[in-house]
């Protein structure tokens with residue numbers, strides 16, 4: 001049975017044991033495009049990747065299943081070398097503690113996602129980045145585009161084009177990088193991890 005068939009079994013919930021870690025060769029491979037119509041396994045995998053992110057963000061379920069919290073997951077991290085990513089970015093409560101109007105600022109399973117345009121301005125998260133495939137802290141600014149236009153297909157094969165900025169933009173670029181064999185620390189300045197290029201936006 002192939003990896004994707006195992007992951008797509010109805011009874012299976014994606015957990016930390018399914019996630020491969022740095023050093024595994026699949027994380028350095030260029031993923032294949034998916035073709036449409038998708039296979040049942042490819043559709044189910046996308047749904048299960050989203051369910052994993054939800055589980056990982058639910059304190060009770062995450063504790064029970066031993067999950068690290070995540071806002072994004074790419075199929076290659078499950079040893080499936082296909083261009084499939086899931087992103088789930090929760091909205092924070094405001095500074096007065098009021099709950100957000102929408103639970104998520106971004107919730108999408110994307111097939112064949114691609115950055116088709118980007119700002120000249122760079123951006124990096126103030127606290128750096130982490131990755132479910134990296135079991136250590138790597139400090140430094142991960143230099144990315146501040147704003148991106150991304151094209152992707154949904155599970156029905158419909159094409160979408162979205163503009164992203166701020167945290168959402170960073171998360172999607174991190175996941176698309178996985179489909180191109182790029183790890184977040186590849187984008188940290190080795191000699192000076194906290195170097196700030198002219199005009200670079202620091203995203204809090």
Ligand SMILES: [Zn+2]
Nearest residue numbers: 130131132133
């Ligand atoms: Zn990652």
